[in-house]
Amino acid sequence: MVYTKEGEIYVCLTLLTLIPMSPAWNSSDVQAIRKNGVLSSNYDRLVRPSKITNVSVALNLLTINYMDIKNQVLSTTGWLEASWEDYRLAWDVTRYPDITDVFADESEVWRPVFFIDNSVSDLNIISDSQLLYRITHTGEVEWEQPRMFTTHCRIDITYYPFDTQLCQIKLTSWGYSTDEIELHPTFSGIITEDLEPNGEWLLLQTSAKKNELIELGANDVITKHWEIVFTIVTQRRTSYYVTGILLPVFLLSYLNTLVFILPVESGEKIGFILTVLLSLAVLLTIITDKIPSTSIEVSILSVYLAITLCFSVVSCILSVFVMSVSFQETSKPLPRWAEKLAKSNIFPSAWLTKCSNCTMASRNKTSCNVQAFNENNDLDFKERSQTEKVDGDSQEPESSSLSWSEVSRKLDRLFFYMTFVLITLETIVFLVILMIGGSVNSQKLVNSL
Missing domain, CATH: 2.70.170.10 (Neurotransmitter-gated ion-channel ligand-binding domain)
Structure with missing residues (x-):
């Protein structure tokens, strides 16, 4: 059989007609x-x-x-x-x-x-x-x-x-x-x-x-x-809130303890603690404005700030008490509790020194005795001078007894330790409750779905 070109074209056209055509949209x-x-x-x-x-x-x-x-x-x-x-x-x-x-x-x-x-x-x-x-x-x-x-x-x-x-x-x-x-x-x-x-x-x-x-x-x-x-x-x-809220709150809370390191003679104790108190009050106001005014749930952070604010108020009161003790009349005798506190070694302090006034008085007295001895070589005067020296030595413990200013410094150190320990415990308990409680609450909400 001979295939021509026309025959091939005819076969192709026939096959195309057999293919189904899909209709157009x-x-x-x-x-x-x-x-x-x-x-x-x-x-x-x-x-x-x-x-x-x-x-x-x-x-x-x-x-x-x-x-x-x-x-x-x-x-x-x-x-x-x-x-x-x-x-x-x-x-x-x-x-x-x-x-x-x-x-x-x-x-x-x-x-x-x-x-x-x-x-x-x-x-x-x-x-x-x-x-x-x-x-x-x-x-x-x-x-x-x-x-x-x-x-x-x-x-x-x-x-x-x-x-x-x-x-x-x-x-x-x-x-x-x-x-x-x-x-x-x-x-x-x-x-x-x-x-x-x-x-x-x-x-x-x-x-x-x-x-x-x-x-x-x-x-x-x-x-x-x-x-x-x-x-x-x-x-x-929480990254922003840790650096922008929690860290300033912690630092401000520890400033309450530093007021008891300031010496009374500086005259800045009351001004310092009042500044800390006002700073905490402003921070508490800022945080309160960001949370809803409701009594159904209470923010643990607000409770922490309120407690820290109370610490600041107490520190202010204690500072006033320390200053009042420091400026007591020197002729006024120390009460028994003040003597026990001043003589105790429970709260040692390297910066507690003896009364400078007593030391200067003792030095002046010794200088006068030496000068009198040099000017008068008389035996009777020497014996009198020796007697005065002995009497002075016997009276030295009494003259160098603790004064009101030393008691105030002891109180400062006592209150410093107390506030530092209490604020540290408060901060640790607060962080544990806040972080663990937040994690448990998050898991509880996810499991409730």
Whole structure:
């Protein structure tokens, strides 16, 4: 058999005619589907697709904008995804195989009525006339609504700034009861694939659950509604707060002890402790302004500041007492407790020296005796001088006895040790409770989801 060039061309054309050609998309088919669906005279968008319409809801989180601790508000940005079946909008895929989906606006299709139950800025129905609804050939309607959510969040400030917060976004549909639509979350948590990191808060865990709300109406009629609760557990990043709040607080608290190192003669004891007292008061005011005014939970940091402020007040009172002791009249005898304190070695002090006035008096007395001895070589005067010297030696313990100023220095050292130990113990206990308690509370909130 001889094959010619014309025969080869004929065979190729014959084979091409046997290959099925897929139809191309065209707007006429889309218009026909819409005309038979959403634009049909038999379609009423106020009528539910079925007796109980199943609606799946998901939340895609984009950013955690801020958490207002003072006003107990959480602001987030994301979008809601909802889908449901409406058999009235389905079409024969074999008749229009090139059309996978069509679009409609909210004025053309039935949709559930949603709003955020715990919103603090907007309680309107979630709606946007500019957004389109995607409809597939099976009648599934898909709706995506971008939105900024500003919701109430009950803030627990007990372990601030090592705190972990649990906040919720509550989505409900009050327009339909549980006998009319069935709400359920698409996923067990919030979609966080596109979440941008926040500089203050770290996302630990999320969840999505549905609850049943009971509404008591007129004549004691009970109506039940479904609610989807999206829960977010966030933990505060503590680096800034450790360097900006905790470290200054610790340093200021230890300044209370330094007032007892300052000598009374400097005249700066009261001014120094009052400056520390005012600094603590200002710091306490700044921290109080950042946390909510509530008596349900009390911040451990506020308690620590209050105790430190009390220490500062007590240090001020003790400083006044030390100064009053130091400026007592020298002729006034020391009480027994002052003598015991001054003679005790429980609180040794290298800077405690004997009274300079007593030392100078002793030196002057010795100098006078030597000068008198040189000028008068008389034996009687010598014996008298020897007698005076012996008498002076016998009276030396009495003349060099402790004075009120030495007692005040002993009190300074006693109060220094006391305040240092108490503030150290207070700080250690505070840090242990704050850090361990914050960690335990964080794990507890995560496990509760």
